[in-house]
Amino acid sequence: MPSSSTGSNQINTPDQHGFFGAYGGRFVPPQLEAVIKEVEEAYLSIRQDQSFWDEYQRLLTHYVGRPSPLWHARNLSTKLGGAQIYLKREDLNHTGAHKINHCIGEVLLAKRMGKKRVIAETGAGQHGVALATAAALLGLECEIHMGAIDVAKQHPNVIRMKLLGCKVIEVTQGGACLKDAVDSAFTDFVTNHRDTFFAIGSVVGPHPYPMMVQDFQSVVGREARAQIQEQAGRLPDYLVACVGGGSNAMGLFTAFLPDTEVSIIGVEPAGKSDQRGEHAATLSFGTPGMLHGMKTYLLQDDGGEPWPVHSIASGLDYPGVGPIHAFLKDSKRAEYVAVGDAETLAAFRQLSEVEGIIPALESSHAVAYAAKLAPRLSADKIILVNLSGRGDKDIDYVAEVMGI
Numbered sequence: 001m002p003s004s005s006t007g008s009n010q011i012n013t014p015d016q017h018g019f020f021g022a023y024g025g026r027f028v029p030p031q032l033e034a035v036i037k038e039v040e041e042a043y044l045s046i047r048q049d050q051s052f053w054d055e056y057q058r059l060l061t062h063y064v065g066r067p068s069p070l071w072h073a074r075n076l077s078t079k080l081g082g083a084q085i086y087l088k089r090e091d092l093n094h095t096g097a098h099k100i101n102h103c104i105g106e107v108l109l110a111k112r113m114g115k116k117r118v119i120a121e122t123g124a125g126q127h128g129v130a131l132a133t134a135a136a137l138l139g140l141e142c143e144i145h146m147g148a149i150d151v152a153k154q155h156p157n158v159i160r161m162k163l164l165g166c167k168v169i170e171v172t173q174g175g176a177c178l179k180d181a182v183d184s185a186f187t188d189f190v191t192n193h194r195d196t197f198f199a200i201g202s203v204v205g206p207h208p209y210p211m212m213v214q215d216f217q218s219v220v221g222r223e224a225r226a227q228i229q230e231q232a233g234r235l236p237d238y239l240v241a242c243v244g245g246g247s248n249a250m251g252l253f254t255a256f257l258p259d260t261e262v263s264i265i266g267v268e269p270a271g272k273s274d275q276r277g278e279h280a281a282t283l284s285f286g287t288p289g290m291l292h293g294m295k296t297y298l299l300q301d302d303g304g305e306p307w308p309v310h311s312i313a314s315g316l317d318y319p320g321v322g323p324i325h326a327f328l329k330d331s332k333r334a335e336y337v338a339v340g341d342a343e344t345l346a347a348f349r350q351l352s353e354v355e356g357i358i359p360a361l362e363s364s365h366a367v368a369y370a371a372k373l374a375p376r377l378s379a380d381k382i383i384l385v386n387l388s389g390r391g392d393k394d395i396d397y398v399a400e401v402m403g404i
């Protein structure tokens with residue numbers, strides 16, 4: 001088990017059926033139940049196996065490049081004239097985002113289960129690239145389901161996946177976005193489960209995926225907690241992370257959940273407006289429901305059909321959210337806010353110019369919220385932002401919308 005994970009009475013661990021309070025669980029058709037039960041049993045067994053975590057940590061250290069730095073963004077903090085902003089540099093990981101953390105874990109698990117092939121959905125293409133990378137490293141076949149709209153928008157990541165020896169399946173059903181790619185990957189999993197492992201890309205889906213992905217990501221917050229104590233001599237006042245499915249956010253938040261003096265803020269994409277179809281701010285505007293095998297907050301119509309969603313960051317355009325975030329919202333341990341496309345672009349530009357760091361559009365949502373919060377606080381306060389990924393994948397798109 002990752003070194004600071006603890007028993008099931010802890011706020012960060014679901015009960016034995018995968019519930020975080022009223023949310024989570026495993027709501028899947030019978031043919032999928034047996035297949036996912038196998039994943040659960042395998043994961044619960046390796047969760048207790050120190051040799052698994054030793055191998056995992058070895059790969060994080062020597063292949064991914066962990067620990068990632070914690071950077072005190074002094075220029076940005078001075079410019080904003082308030083709290084001190086620190087950035088957890090997940091953008092510096094191999095493949096440029098936090099997703100490699102859980103992909104290495106999932107592919108290691110697949111290998112231990114004797115699977116030959118890993119499959120997944122992807123939105124921005126980051127999960128696909130990270131999974132294809134881990135599969136190449138560990139010698140498994142890889143197939144990635146991706147919405148046709150995202151394939152067009154994230155062309156460089158599609159090429160990367162192909163170079164890594166992965167097959168990319170272009171999904172044209174429904175809205176041709178992330179949700180449709182998830183549906184398509186589930187279908188593949190049911191059909192090919194004997195030799196295939198489904199590596200979900202966030203803290204979403206049926207139990208045990210939310211717990212498992214959170215465990216794999218929790219290294220981010222364990223590092224950040226030690227780093228901020230070393231650099232600032234204390235814990236931060238605020239944690240800020242963007243929330244799509246919620247994996248980078250839980251990566252940062254998990255180690256701090258017991259520290260009630262630390263305020264926790266998740267930032268969702270408010271998109272173009274609060275109209276249906278123009279944002280993906282699930283916890284801000286959604287209601288509890290059922291999607292992809294879990295009970296959680298959803299953007300949905302009266303019949304439970306998910307809404308079309310939009311964000312300038314394709315990694316955030318998902319009509320659901322990880323069940324632990326639903327639980328943290330209702331229990332008020334975390335607060336969820338929303339930031340729109342325009343503020344996100346401004347933050348993308350500001351961080352690039354002031355710190356020399358080009359952030360992913362996803363991460364720019366968190367930076368934008370920190371930039372609003374900082375001036376309202378005194379200079380001795382600390383905001384720790386998870387910089388979940390780098391913006392190289394977004395530069396063509398940004399150049400186009402900003403007319404550069």
Ligand SMILES: *Cc1c(COP(=O)(O)O)cnc(C)c1O
Pocket residue numbers: 097098099124126127201202203242243244245246247248249315316360362363388389390
């Ligand atoms: C995929 C992605 C996200 C959103 O996914 P979460 O599971 O919410 O973390 C955020 N940032 C980057 C850079 C991503 O690639």
